[in-house]
Amino acid sequence: MRINAITDEQNRVTHYIGIVSDLTERKLQEQRLSYLENYDPLTDLPNRFYYNYQLHQYLVSQKDSIKQLAVIRLNIDRFRPLNEFLSNSGGDELLRQVAQRLRLTNAEALFVAHLNGDDFAIVYEISHIRPSIQQHCERITKAFSLPFNIFEQDHIITLSMGVAFYPENGRQLDYLNNCAEQALNEAKNLGGNTCRFYSNNNTALLEQGIYLERDLRHAINNNELIVYYQPKINFSDQNIYGFEALVRWNHPSKGIIPPNLFIPLAEQTSLISDIGKIVIRQTAKQIRRWNELGFNNICVSVNVVAQQLQRGQLLEDLDHAIQTYKISGSSLELEITESSLLENSVTVKNLLNEIKKRHIHISLDDFGTGYSSLSYLADFPIDILKIDRSFISKIGQNKQEAIVSAMIAMGKAMGLTVVAEGIETEQQMQYLQDLECDIAQGFLFSKPLPEKEATTYLEQHRLIPS
DSSP: OEEEEEEOTTOOEEEEEEEOOOOHHHHHHHHHHHHHHHEETTTTEEOHHHHHHHHHHHHHOSSSOOOOEEEEEEEETTHHHHHHHHHHHHHHHHHHHHHHHHHHHTTTSSEEEEEETTEEEEEEEOOTTSOOHHHHHHHHHHHTTSOEEETTEEEOOOEEEEEEEETTSOSSHHHHHHHHHHHHHHHHHTTSSEEEEOOGGGOHHHHTTOOHHHHHHHHHHTTOEEEEEEEEEETTTOOEEEEEEEEEEEETTTEEEOGGGTHHHHTTSTHHHHHHHHHHHHHHHHHHHHHHTTOTTOEEEEEEOHHHHHHSOHHHHHHHHHHHHTOOGGGEEEEEEGGGGTTTHHHHHHHHHHHHHTTOEEEEEEETSSOOOHHHHHHSOOOEEEEOHHHHTTTTSHHHHHHHHHHHHHHHHTTOEEEEOOOOSHHHHHHHHHTTOOEEOSTTTOOOBOHHHHHHHHHHSOBOOO
């Protein structure tokens, strides 16, 4: 209410005028906007924005008595096919019921959040007056042993859980989240329906003062990623067939960081596609330099992951690199793992056929370590079969030798070029040569080399004749 006084010519108040406004609708609108900003309408749980904000407050607040907490990340196992089976409305109903069950089983937690899709998070204070985090996760698993009734049908749902601890695993919001995500990813890789705790074995970068995701993004923007090249040798005449391109992180203060310390994180984000694009571009540029030095028959392989195949940018990245540096498609080879061919196989097959039109070779990497479906070799346009180092390292053991022998025989029977990686001894080399394996790669010949050393290696060895 607003009241204004009305005066006459002598400035005497003669009467008052009151203006009454109903603010109910505006207040309701403000509440609604605040709700939408902080909560997920589908599950009525805090959303990602509120989760990050509130967790940050717990981490930085000095007034709180919270000394230790756990971040639990949860995914529904096999949610994608189940969502497709249930249809969108059924999938939404399942998420609502999962949210409600999490709410009921986490009364002692600080809060439960729905981040997106089937991704949930729980922030749990660790205290002697509460059940341990192990007991708490077991209670959640037990609660999910009861079926969910969706449209009059019962469905058993299992969860994958990953746990990270504050302050043991990190004190920063993003790093703590990354640790929980890595633990969650490990649980999913084990087949789901389990809980994994983040292992400090993977904190080598953190101990060096490197905050992984943030610094890796800077590394991409600041051209800190470089490519090393490991030679591949032709068994028949011991001359160079080509190289495998392997990415390294040249950190401005920490030096060369090997890929096993940053690639696992990159594969959990879109960063792996960005890294893949950089490797393709740098490799094409290096091939151009080698062509100008007279090495015209060089072939360099680049590793490609499932995300690159499915995001739809790979063909464009390849075309741009080939056209920019004016190289032949036949001087490139893409190494693809078996697992990359599993999802969207029709789409991937069409993409690989388009890649083949550019005369780019396709190699099936790490053969024998994944699903090893022989249909891949027949159904997809694969030129090269690469036997994983885990088999090569066990040459000398009868059963392992039989497996290697069978792989080489099958590959050659199908008209494929066979590559053996991880060769370290003369015994391994001789055994593979006797089986008429085509291409050798490993420390017996050379470790991965930076550009200048790889060029020197080329100059010291003769290329195979065209």
